Amino acid sequence: MGVQQLARVLGRPRGRGRAAGAVAIRTVGLTRVFGSHKAVDSVNLEVRTGEVFGFLGPNGAGKTTTINMILGLIRPTAGRVEILGQKAEWASPALRRHVGSLLDGMRFYPYLSGRDNLRLFAAALGSVPPRRIDEVLELVGLAARATDRVRGYSHGMLRRLGLALALLRDPAVLVLDEPANGLDPAGIKEMRDLMKALAEQGKAVFLSSHLLHEVELICDKVAILRRGVVLAQGRVDELLCAAPALEIAVDRPDEAERILLLEVGVQAGTAASDAATRSGESGKSSSGLGESRLGAGVDGTSARGAECVGETSGERPTPRVRSVRREGERIIVEYEPCNRPGPSLGGAAAPSVGLHGQAGRSGGRGDPEGLFAYRAVASHLNAKLAAHNLFAYEIRPRRAVLEDVFFDVLAEGHEGENDSARAVDDEAGAHGSSGRGGTVSEGERAAGRTRCATARNDMKRGERL
């Protein structure tokens, strides 16, 4: 179902008289303590109408507890919840009539059909016109199975029915706990479209997820929760728009840094052939970079202020390098996207970053320019290092703020496990990372191992956010 159709089914733009952008949900110092365990610690959130707000964190981070407090299911130990500008007492139903919720683990009345379940909820909650039931069933793609008993529904179908229930009263605010859980890829796509359409209708959509990829694709704003504490919060495009950069793990990093500072840009215009040739000759790089055919090298006389080359000659330009610096045993090279920003997240003009650097470091999500730019720089740098017999055993895109924090959170969540690298790799695999844009490493597992080893240090940086 397309967004236009969704908009038609959803009906008139809502907002219920409120201007778009009004605060729909606000939590102030929301805290919940279970015994000696602080599950949620002074969480401050603000969700506005017309936006999709992602609440991101690993399992056990406190997402559901926060949602339950917003929905009045559990009592906050401290802090308060405001819905549509008014303080919502924890067990008060008045304001929650404007909220549609999708709760995790909702199983419905198993002896009733999907339609009868909605009829029953409509009767219990009141003020639902009968035709609305068929509308929402159609909307979530359950119309054909509406008369089947819920007992026979799959998990994904139950989530769809839950979504239909959340929309039943056409609420101004939607609170959805892991809405994509159990959905097949087509269902996830439909859900994304639906969320966006709902936000366009002026509704506030607050959803939790442990999938960074989903949040990046759907949400305008995001908050990342770790052990009950919000680590980072802001617009997704802001959190993602760190300058594109790559990390190099190399033997003798001091020497490598010196060489890169000296040589980056010296051989402007020759990077393509050099890179292809040398990486092929050295036999130490992955094939990904060697396949990249560059039109120009990294330009400039220093590590800063390099110019793109090849934009006027019709050749594919190579991004200019902005800086080269050391971070521990790694070298970080920031570069610029050659004035070809692609469509950015949330409508912002700034370039955005693909989740795993697979496409769009500079060119926006899904834009191959970002991948080409990354490959060009990576290939060039690898060639420079190889020329000095320095083995770059890993070159990979540097994670943006959002990824950075999230991967750190994940890494910390798995630090007790023996093979913590597996967690990061699994996470990457779950997001469909079809290659990290030309990693010149011995493999993903090694990269994950390295990242997890430094996760604790990175976390400190994340908390400063």
Add this chain to the structure above:
Amino acid sequence: MRWLAVEVFKLRRMRVTWVLLLIMVAFEALMIAAMAYWVETSPDARKIAAEEREQAVAATSFPGSIPSTLSFIASLGPLFAIILAARLAGDEYAWGTAKQLVSMGMGRQAYVASKLAGATAGCLFLLAGGLLGGAVVSLIVTAALGRAADLDALTLSFLAQVAQGAGIAWFVLVLYSALTVCVAGAARSSATATAICILVFLLEGSLVGSLATRFAAVAKIAPYTIGYNVNRLAAVIERGGFSQAAEATQAQGQAAVTSAASAAGVAGAFVVLGVWLAVFVLCSFRIFSRQELGTD
């Protein structure tokens, strides 16, 4: 009324409602058939006085079987009411529907009220179904034994007697249902609520009774227990209503029956059970209004 309609809709669609009703009617059929068989075939039955035998025959024929059916419902019906109420109130926790309703703005008081109303409706359903089933079974037995249904017995006073008995039986069922709704709310589980309430139903009366004979303190509290007072009211049904029970006690001069069926005794039983009912209802509201629903 909206919530009551919702709960009645659920009751109608729940398989357990019909299964329980079927089992209850099966028990009634067994009881009536067994008594009819005994009256017709047992040598012992021939030895009893003609008047008593006539009463026994009447109790197995339509419409004379109705008071015994009501007595059965008041005595054993709570078992069925407990199971039904537990399913109605307790399963909502497991299915997540309770917290879903609350999260979407259904008031907690309204939710408890709907559960109690639903349980009350369930009791009415069991009572009506049980009565109807008992009547049908007795008609079949009457026909099977070649007797004629004594329709002349369907007098106004008899119907009033039946109405009284039905009211008492319903009250008893509602009392145990309210207890079950309360326990299901506290335990958040239909299975736990069923187990606890059935144990209370089976053990409370007999336990207090046996302890009362040994300990004076227990004997003092016995009149305030549920089982003791339910037995009092069941005796009223068996005696054929309040007025007939009172007449019977005067005529027979039996102290125990006097205690059970005298007007004051019956009123006392109603008061005690009414207080228990109020306690269960208030506890149900109090438990749910403070209950956190996020951790089911």
